[in-house]
Amino acid sequence: MGATMHDVARVAGVSIKTVSNVINEYPHVRPGTRDKVMQAIEELDYRPNLSARGLRLGRTGIIGLAVPALRENYFAELADSVIREAEKRGLGVVIEQTSGDRETELLTFSGGRLRFVDGLIFSPVSLGQADVDVLDVGFPLVLLGERIFGGPTDHVTMVNVDAARAATEHLIRSGRKRIAVVGAHDGEVIGSAGLRLRGYREALEAAGIPFDPTLIAYTTLWHRSNGATSMRQLLATGVKFDAVFALNDTLALGAMRVLQEAGLTIPTDVAVIGFDDLDEARYSLPTLSTIDPGRNEIATTAVRVLLDRIAGVEPTAPMTEYLAEFHLVERESTGARRTSIETIR
């Protein structure tokens, strides 16, 4: 279908090597020659065949991004950032959806698709610390999230404990003492839920507020429906609370909906804070206070680190853990003055 380098060389009256030199911006090409080649490229609408280049170079210019599902806002926004950053660097991104289940997450490493990406950015939600060994794959891999620490790969994440402490402290500062938690995972130590719950407890402790287990709602999944269900259960127990720390925004939105159905006013009766700073948090009613986990910084760092590994600059550099900066975002759900809706982007 398309023209090849040979065609370009023929039309330009030079050898194929010269065409290659021009395309790869090899410096020592006489300007006149370069012009002839450029013109031939234009004329033939030539575009290099990436398969051939990939075969020759052993690199394809494509990286993989494995996330549970784009349907989940957090991962859609993460993918958005990763694709933007990759594009700046001339890379394509193939997205793999793992559905968040263990089998598929494991398959991601052995699946056929991967023999052709140059590297993979992987955000597991089912694999855990015990699976650390399976991360020892034969290609560049950057790990995201907080399921596995100290593994054999570079790792980009954020200070979950500190961020959760900041969220809780914010509630405490506004005078709340009975702070419910939505989305805890029973017995989890590492992992988003475990770490964030730890931050919550640290904040309570620092403020001298006793930990009350009846305020903790457990739910495995972190969808809106789980936030709603948890909140319904919490209300049904009759336990009193004046604030909710939802371990992510999606849970918070589900929980807010139930609180409002129950006739409670946010933040007057109950203040709510989430975690993730989804776009959606700026438009809910009330707007949702939350933690901005530095998602964009996570994405750009992950791409940069992966590329360095692929390029093999300092192949012996030790595997590193990178921590993104987080920020507390105060909105109406914790009492920030009602503002007109923030302008998008």
Place this chain on the structure above:
Amino acid sequence: MGATMHDVARVAGVSIKTVSNVINEYPHVRPGTRDKVMQAIEELDYRPNLSARGLRLGRTGIIGLAVPALRENYFAELADSVIREAEKRGLGVVIEQTSGDRETELLTFSGGRLRFVDGLIFSPVSLGQADVDVLDVGFPLVLLGERIFGGPTDHVTMVNVDAARAATEHLIRSGRKRIAVVGAHDGEVIGSAGLRLRGYREALEAAGIPFDPTLIAYTTLWHRSNGATSMRQLLATGVKFDAVFALNDTLALGAMRVLQEAGLTIPTDVAVIGFDDLDEARYSLPTLSTIDPGRNEIATTAVRVLLDRIAGVEPTAPMTEYLAEFHLVERESTGARRTSIETIR
């Protein structure tokens, strides 16, 4: 790094052709031979090099999906469906974000990245009917959306006019007569806004309700903030209305937020219906009535049609327009009985 076919052939004690036969499930291979090969593959952890295969076959097994941005829920959900369908068929998907601007949309066809996808599913939002000629590219292309009709490619879309008429009729059936519209595009005939406004007018006409231009709010972009701003302007004009047809869900959510800020009750004072059936519409307060545009059907059809073109079955088959089925989804915002939050998926 990885083992090649030669390695597998050597270990299995057969020729490279036999290995190829096994991998490509060529039927006439003796079971014993196949087993030996499979074992060698296992032993060497062999995976075929997709670049080489792509070079040889002229196909890479990767398709492109060009959308404005994954940050926009509609496109994230669309991408999710496309990736799922592609995966079923053994294809990878590279996502290209166009930001929805004209330059980038045009670049999508000429950009370097595309020389290696086997085909492209393209959802333009800036290109229009006048650009129909640029769609005549040299590779399989499936067009989505309602910006361009009758072009030189297969096209998967839905019956926007009918769907918008159904949405409006639903409001009329519930006794509403003063129905505001949010998200109209001035002077647009084709395009989502133009077509949906037409459906709205058709419904009014059929019901004998006069069209009132003061009820139409215009906004170029379709983000939450635009829905909010439009609704604020509408309220400021003092015009009376008892229902809102937002031309997509995102606008509807922004508009609902402003209506509620203004102390109005949905649906008692004002009923609201959107368009798209985003996941989010099931969890807003109140839940949002909307049109399910058959997004999943659109995605699966697009992938199927693209694959047929790539495979070249019936290369002379005329370019076809495929229409997905739509459904009216009645929820609380137009008076459906309050249900506990629908279970996710």
Place this chain on the structure above:
DNA sequence: TTGAAAGCGCTAACAC
């Protein structure tokens, strides 16, 4: 500064 030619890993004629 440019040309000739080898070879990346794979598939598919074509032999046997």
Place this chain on the structure above:
DNA sequence: GTGTTAGCGCTTTCAA
């Protein structure tokens, strides 16, 4: 039923 081999389009060593 299985082996031999050409060549897909590109980069790059080596010569000129």
